[in-house]
Amino acid sequence: MESIGSFALCAALVLVVYAVAASLVSARTGKERLQYSAYRAVAAVCGLVTVAAGIVLYGLLTNDFRLAAVAGHSNRALPWFYKMTALWSGQEGSLLFWSWILSGYVAVAVWLNRERHRSMMPYVVAVLGAIQAFFLFMSVFIASPFQLLAANQGGELVVQGPADGSGLNPILQYPAMAIHPPMLYLGYIGFAVPFAFAVATLITRQAGERWIETTRRWTMVAWLFLTIGVLLGARWAYAVLGWGGYWGWDPVENASLMPWLAGTAFLHSVMMQEKRGMMKVWNVVLIYCTFFLPIFGTFLTRSGVVSSVHAFAQSAIGPFFVGFLGTGILLSGWLLVERLDYLKSNQQLDSLVSRESSFLFNNLLLLAACFSVLWGTLFPVISEAAWGVKTSVGAPFFNKVNIPIGLLLLFLTGVGPLFAWRKTSLGSLRRNFLTPGLIGLAGGAVLFVAGVRQFYPQVSLILAIFVTITIVMEFYRGARVIGRKAGVPLISAAVTLTRRNTRRYGGYIVHFGMVLIFVGITGAAFNTDREQEMNIGDQLQLGPYQFQLRDLQSSDNPNFASQTAIVELRRDGQMLDVLRPERRFYKASGQPTTEAAIRPRLSEDLYVVYAGMNDQNNRAVLTVYRKPLVNWIWAGGLIVIFGTLIALVPSRPGLTAARRARAASVRPASVEPEAEQHEVPA
Amino acid sequence: MRSRKKNWQFAAGIAIILTTVVWLSYSGIQESKTYYVTISELLASPTSQQHRLRVAGNVVPGSIERADGRVRFQIQEEAKLLPVVYVGTEPLPDTLFNDGAQAIADGRYQTDGVFHAEAIQAKCPSKYESATAAKPASAAASAPPKSY
Numbered sequence: 066m067e068s069i070g071s072f073a074l075c076a077a078l079v080l081v082v083y084a085v086a087a088s089l090v091s092a093r094t095g096k097e098r099l100q101y102s103a104y105r106a107v108a109a110v111c112g113l114v115t116v117a118a119g120i121v122l123y124g125l126l127t128n129d130f131r132l133a134a135v136a137g138h139s140n141r142a143l144p145w146f147y148k149m150t151a152l153w154s155g156q157e158g159s160l161l162f163w164s165w166i167l168s169g170y171v172a173v174a175v176w177l178n179r180e181r182h183r184s185m186m187p188y189v190v191a192v193l194g195a196i197q198a199f200f201l202f203m204s205v206f207i208a209s210p211f212q213l214l215a216a217n218q219g220g221e222l223v224v225q226g227p228a229d230g231s232g233l234n235p236i237l238q239y240p241a242m243a244i245h246p247p248m249l250y251l252g253y254i255g256f257a258v259p260f261a262f263a264v265a266t267l268i269t270r271q272a273g274e275r276w277i278e279t280t281r282r283w284t285m286v287a288w289l290f291l292t293i294g295v296l297l298g299a300r301w302a303y304a305v306l307g308w309g310g311y312w313g314w315d316p317v318e319n320a321s322l323m324p325w326l327a328g329t330a331f332l333h334s335v336m337m338q339e340k341r342g343m344m345k346v347w348n349v350v351l352i353y354c355t356f357f358l359p360i361f362g363t364f365l366t367r368s369g370v371v372s373s374v375h376a377f378a379q380s381a382i383g384p385f386f387v388g389f390l391g392t393g394i395l396l397s398g399w400l401l402v403e404r405l406d407y408l409k410s411n412q413q414l415d416s417l418v419s420r421e422s423s424f425l426f427n428n429l430l431l432l433a434a435c436f437s438v439l440w441g442t443l444f445p446v447i448s449e450a451a452w453g454v455k456t457s458v459g460a461p462f463f464n465k466v467n468i469p470i471g472l473l474l475l476f477l478t479g480v481g482p483l484f485a486w487r488k489t490s491l492g493s494l495r496r497n498f499l500t501p502g503l504i505g506l507a508g509g510a511v512l513f514v515a516g517v518r519q520f521y522p523q524v525s526l527i528l529a530i531f532v533t534i535t536i537v538m539e540f541y542r543g544a545r546v547i548g549r550k551a552g553v554p555l556i557s558a559a560v561t562l563t564r565r566n567t568r569r570y571g572g573y574i575v576h577f578g579m580v581l582i583f584v585g586i587t588g589a590a591f592n593t594d595r596e597q598e599m600n601i602g603d604q605l606q607l608g609p610y611q612f613q614l615r616d617l618q619s620s621d622n623p624n625f626a627s628q629t630a631i632v633e634l635r636r637d638g639q640m641l642d643v644l645r646p647e648r649r650f651y652k653a654s655g656q657p658t659t660e661a662a663i664r665p666r667l668s669e670d671l672y673v674v675y676a677g678m679n680d681q682n683n684r685a686v687l688t689v690y691r692k693p694l695v696n697w698i699w700a701g702g703l704i705v706i707f708g709t710l711i712a713l714v715p716s717r718p719g720l721t722a723a724r725r726a727r728a729a730s731v732r733p734a735s736v737e738p739e740a741e742q743h744e745v746p747a
Numbered sequence: 748m749r750s751r752k753k754n755w756q757f758a759a760g761i762a763i764i765l766t767t768v769v770w771l772s773y774s775g776i777q778e779s780k781t782y783y784v785t786i787s788e789l790l791a792s793p794t795s796q797q798h799r800l801r802v803a804g805n806v807v808p809g810s811i812e813r814a815d816g817r818v819r820f821q822i823q824e825e826a827k828l829l830p831v832v833y834v835g836t837e838p839l840p841d842t843l844f845n846d847g848a849q850a851i852a853d854g855r856y857q858t859d860g861v862f863h864a865e866a867i868q869a870k871c872p873s874k875y876e877s878a879t880a881a882k883p884a885s886a887a888a889s890a891p892p893k894s895y
């Protein structure tokens with residue numbers, strides 16, 4: 066089986082090189098048949114990589130421990146679901162997985178665009194094929210997923226695997242973690258398609274906006290996956306790592322955040338190019354960044370250049386990644402400089418208070434955040450090179466820089482979409498912002514009285530109220546017009562409104578989700594915690610809550626042994642819940658883990674960790690945390706996903722007000738008063 | 748003329764934001780800059796109490812103890828020992844308690860001769876090597892994979 070897999074990968078590599086060559090030749094000579102053969106080669110690559118990945122999966126499911134990739138990341142007692150996820154747990158598997166996703170993307174991109182963009186497609190295929198060739202090269206020559214294990218038997222090496230594998234790292238055995246890497250990869254790699262179109266546009270000097278229109282949905286889909294991936298990673302850290310946080314500014318986390326920031330900037334600034342023909346160079350630079358940053362991040366965390374808490378497989382892939390990155394950046398950078406004249410902006414900025422200006426500052430802030438994260442992550446390398454001493458910066462640095470940037474972005478989220486293009490009049494400013502501003506300040510006053518007096522949390526919550534009200538008002542205004550015309554209730558008018566311009570109103574929903582995420586992050590300012598050594602029957606007090614240790618129980622299964630603390634939770638003496646924080650010892654990997662008990666509520670999470678036994682006095686050590694509002698992050702995340710999905714649905718401008726009105730006129734009259742009722746608050 | 752004035756406004760806005768970000772970065776770096784030192788450098792240097800430090804060493808087997816709600820242990824690099832007390836609030840990493848664990852402590856070296864660690868990371872270098880008896884068949888085997 067493994068030789069079939071190896072062969073499939075070799076054949077895929079040969080075919081993808083052929084596809085690149087054939088595309089370039091056909092672009093020069095205009096031979097269409099050659100181009101079609103390149104398309105077929107790309108489809109075949111997708112099939113071959115799928116076969117290779119299928120064989121690794123088969124090996125994982127059938128416990129074929131002769132394969133190093135199986136023996137290193139799986140074991141017999143592992144549930145089958147996690148056996149499959151072991152595919153992307155190791156270096157070799159994750160490179161193959163990367164190739165697999167890319168080959169799928171390429172096949173779909175070619176299939177969708179083969180007729181539409183004939184002049185551009187050869188270059189698109191060439192660029193994507195070159196990227197694919199790099200990853201296949203890594204899988205074939207450097208980190209083969211089909212490497213066999215051998216044992217020394219009487220001086221002779223014989224292919225033989227261990228009786229059992231060393232198991233999947235137990236902290237990865239968690240549902241969110243199982244799909245976190247695929248989501249991130251789908252996001253990272255998805256940006257390769259807009260990147261390829263951008264390069265092809267530059268090469269062929271296409272009319273400037275076409276690549277952006279063509280790849281608009283690709284970009285949104287990639288961004289959606291990346292967002293889900295980042296959120297799942299945070300969720301996993303919170304639920305599994307047992308340190309009570311969701312973000313630690315670790316290099317690996319930063320590596321996923323940087324492309325997200327660049328991608329978010331890109332999603333916004335493309336609108337400048339579509340609507341006003343501005344920021345053309347900037348958009349090319351942004352898609353370059355968004356594409357290269359994940360590869361850079363992969364290199365950073367796996368080559369051992371910066372050390373990370375996450376125990377990533379470190380290996381010799383570093384130099385190859387540097388070579389790939391260097392070549393890619395040089396070539397695409399040269400192309401950009403070469404074509405600068407053609408990327409001239411059609412327009413100028415008119416006013417500081419305009420939509421253009423808000424996009425400009427949005428981009429500036431997102432990029433500043435991205436750069437500060439990069440700087441902080443690379444700080445050990447920079448300081449060693451510049452001053453000869455190895456130093457690092459931690460969370461205080463990242464927070465100090467990024468909290469103000471985040472708040473400014475939140476502010477722009479509120480004002481930007483309501484600024485007019487070119488120039489905003491004073492009247493429209495008053496109309497749009499007076500009410501939200503006043504409500505926000507009133508909310509701030511209430512919070513101040515309630516005891517929220519720290520500067521940043523206060524500002525953050527005021528802005529959250531302000532932005533929410535602006536979004537609600539936008540929906541309300543639009544829906545009221547439709548509702549009046551068509552005589553339908555406000556809610557269904559809001560749905561009609563959204564369907565007419567999914568991108569705009571889906572965008573508002575995404576913004577609202579981000580507001581909730583900001584609120585959730587702000588909650589961290591009010592975290593409290595307490596640690597105590599406890600005998601059975603002892604009680605720990607935190608705020609209004611009493612935690613009483615009732616019992617310690619042990620259990621055992623083939624995968625792990627565990628000890629569970631049974632903790633009764635009371636509030637002011639009233640019994641609320643029984644919490645079961647746990648410590649596990651995974652047998653295959655010999656690794657202990659902490660399973661925190663979490664009592665999630667919208668207002669606050671109670672997070673209980675059984676930290677272990679004090680050997681001297683045989684008392685259990687419990688740490689309990691109150692984490693206000695943390696669930697708003699996950700709720701906000703779901704709304705962001707929902708909003709992005711809405712924005713992906715094509716708008717239906719055909720569904721005009723006139724048609725709705727006609728449809729409504731045949732309805733029974735009884736719906737009319739309802740519509741009236743909804744308008745009363747105005 | 749008009750457009751030049753507008754450009755000037757934008758330049759000023761951008762400059763204000765960038766200056767603020769640079770200033771915040773600079774002060775953030777000054778606040779949280781942590782020097783990497785070895786135990787012997789730390790013990791030898793007279794200025795080691797002035798900076799935040801990161802020091803790594805093997806946890807001395809059996810030295811971990813809990814007292815007064817704090818975890819104390821010793822780390823070792825060759826013959827040099829350094830007592831560490833953990834003063835942070837996050838639960839300690841599970842792998843710290845494994846035999847032969849390596850600890851990386853971030854914090855300050857105080858005048859009492861104890862390293863007050865605000866954050867501790869643990870690495871267990873031989874996690875998989877001992878579990879896998881067989882060796883890679885190919886000579887070009889990469890380093891033993893640790894995890895995802």
